[in-house]
Amino acid sequence: MDFPEELKYTEEHEWVQVEGDLVIVGITDFAQDALGDVVFVELPEVGAEVTAGKAFGVVESVKAVSDIYAPVSGTIEEINEELPDAPEVINTSPYGDGWMIKIRLSDPGELDGLMDAAAYQAHIAEEH
Amino acid sequence: MTDGLKQTPLNAAHKALGARMVPFGGWEMPVQYAGVIEEHLAVRERAGLFDVSHMGEIEVRGANALALVQMLTTNDAAKLADGQIQYSALCYPDGGVVDDVTLYRSSATHFLFCVNASNTDKDFAWMQQVHAGSGLQGVTLVNRSAEYGQLALQGPKSAAILARLTTTPLESIRYYHFGRGEVAGVPALISRTGYTGEDGFELYVPAAEAGELWTRLLDAGAGDGLQPIGLGARDTLRLEKGYALYGHELSPQISPLEAGLGWIVKFEKGDFIGRDALLAQKAAGVPRRLVGLVMEERGIPREGYPVFAGERQVGTVTSGTMSPSLKTGIALALVESPRAVLDSELLIGIRDRKLRARIVKPPFVKK
The missing domain is CATH 3.30.1360.120 (Probable tRNA modification gtpase trme; domain 1)
Known part of the structure; x- marks a missing residue:
């Protein structure tokens, strides 16, 4: 399984890529594997406010429904418009074409609470 | 785990x-x-x-094997020839379902039930109880599942x-x-x-x-x-294919008539457990019916989601999924009988939205 060093991670298995005061968010390779075939994604509207630790959307596999949690607080700047028509790219490219949303940070200090790749892998090992 | x-x-x-x-x-x-x-x-x-x-296998043998099977099941086991199989149901006296089963006839004195894994012990105990109460001699029940x-x-x-x-x-x-x-x-x-x-x-x-x-x-x-x-x-x-799964479309609270399995309830065969209740339900009209629903908007129906006609809840999804063959959401749902109208539209409550779905006659995927 792949956990890029340049990303930050949450305990709920989202990844975060920081680009200035914007962050890109998706779910990790571990999360997509655990879900199985992703067949549906529900994302918020551009301009919506999200709060760190609160659900911002839903991802569904054939068998299960899972919430996706905002790693940081802020405003939705952009969503991946391709996902509703091709949710399977979350399985094939969780860190690339499977990205979900871009958030404009309201509190950059929240980034300090996220894990690096090594800490996230330790978290997975401990949880499972 | x-x-x-x-x-x-x-x-x-x-x-x-x-x-x-x-x-x-x-x-x-x-x-x-x-x-x-x-x-x-x-x-x-x-x-x-x-x-x-994991499926269970329960054998019924003896001169009165057919008589016990007929008492236990809703379908007509007398129609079976040697080497033939029948889909059937075991019911409680109130018409609720103990289990749905396949029944194998090896000979007139030798039958095998294949039952749902999680119901095996319950079914075997039920069969033994019915046997004991029947007074039928010359019939033995053996749980051969292991x-x-x-x-x-x-x-x-x-x-x-x-x-x-x-x-x-x-x-x-x-x-x-x-x-x-x-x-x-x-x-x-x-x-x-x-x-x-x-x-x-x-x-x-x-x-x-x-x-x-x-x-x-x-x-x-x-x-x-x-x-x-x-x-x-x-x-x-x-x-x-619209097949029922016990615990979803069938249960002690759902009769085979409500689940669309009237074709395995043979009143004319004579007495069986649940016959009176099912006959009364048939005469009065079933209060709920199982229907097939195909999503007309993007969304996946799941077990337990409410089904609406306008603002009013008229039923509940019993099983739902994204159909891998159709690439759309499909569901079986129990709805109030007056709403079980082929080709009509109902709404399925998915999280905070109500999405349109159309009633179809299963199977969802034809040959």
């Missing part, structure tokens, strides 16, 4: 194949190997092999694959019939049945030899694209 769970004879084989194991009805079972969608399509297009050793392993080979290539491992003439075993013969040297009851809507076989073999048969079948079918299939695809395959 595996604490206290029963394991089939193939448990180690599943893990060696990289299956994801989950608890199901008290058993540790494979939910998927390569992935639910890939496995589903493999069965529709080629062939798949399922471990269904003695059998069961593999299901399903899909259009099933017969070609199975023919490589047996001299039994498979063309002589018609749908819902069975024969006996050796498969890969293993003595088997070869049943032309399944839960996928495809041609296929269910093979009942001695538990100790199930592992050998599993391996030989996978090898024999490798060139045809035969794959091991988990419970995930088993559920999507049966749902696309």
